[in-house]
Amino acid sequence: MPRAVASALYEKVRKEIMRRVFENEYEVGTPLPSAAKFAEEFGVSNITIKRALRDLQHTGLLRSFPGLGTFVRERRMFIHDLGFPFASFGDAQRLGLKQGVHLLSVTRERIHQSLFSEFETPTEKMHCVRNIISADGTPIMIDTSYLPPSFSNSVGDLGGKLASDALRDHGEHFHTARILVAANPASDEAQKAFAIPNGYPTLRRIYQLTTSNSSLSIFGISESPFDCLACLVELEVSK
Template structure:
């Protein structure tokens, strides 16, 4: 990787801490495309020369960018750009669209299916329905900065969303549509993550091979009237992470 022609060196006259300015300078090289996904960064010695700051300042900036999911450090090899990885931390009850927007991602959604189907045992139990009750099945490919992140299949009780099908236009945010059209506002959700593998039916959409490691997510969302949504998601493990901060 060639070194950048222009880098925004920290200015000691500014009130922001030097590590923050260094972080922003390196972040700009990634977000503006000077450093591409997979590129290796110069070593710490060279970064201190480029930024004209101390090694401690550089390390602080690099750690912040790693925590934000923009860099990965490989022991014995160096530090690499990974701008396509989404790192979700502690968050409230939000839609995928809002969550990714808050992380600075350009969100894309491609609806692959919208149909009415009978609820199977798993869906019926989650939505407190009888097996065979009609539900809307909405299957969508979720994108971040144009890259496939996950495939999500949402189930909604038909009696809660009359007239939902056929879909009209692109459905950017399901939660916004439910709020605006049906007055459904989520209040809480149960969410379970486990490690699994991409199934053959999802592999082409996610642009990976069948059997590739993935996060398998199950989420039931409630409003004041009870469960209104059950979502089955397969998220690419190389582009989506969960990071938690623990306190003693």
């Protein structure tokens, strides 16, 4: 049963730098010592330092900019209450934060079955709307919503708002939300949208919203970098 390196040089370096960051030994806004400086201090190779720094980027602790240096990453975590399944503008105001919805694309696509294996999804081509949702100016979530073709007469309405709002505009209200919450390495889209590295942990919500109109379901996926968003749920336990 292999694994566990722990004794590696880059691990020692990583843990020491991590400790310093947690002890606030580096000011946010000013760069950490350069890789060359660290290499001299720790008495190890340049490359070993870079390896440690890269690992710390992958866990969200640091962020490097070529030509500028390496910085402590500032975090701002938002809590998404699943009791209000999909933050709409009303919810955002309630939470006291400025929410923005930025349209990425409107296309016609089939639902990616492998992601929705826990759901019964239609196989026909759906309207597919991708939005970036930001809170207080920082992007925190990329949402892909699939709406049935019956929405075709108002596709233009879909941009810049969330599926729940689009539903509302059609006079429909969803009454049940079924949500699969999972962790995942960042998708390609999330990597681009949030400028995060390959493998960066993200939180995914794969959801189905149903309305009183039984033929009308909205499916979707939301993805957020792990350090931007968490979900809260409160449950009365049956028996």
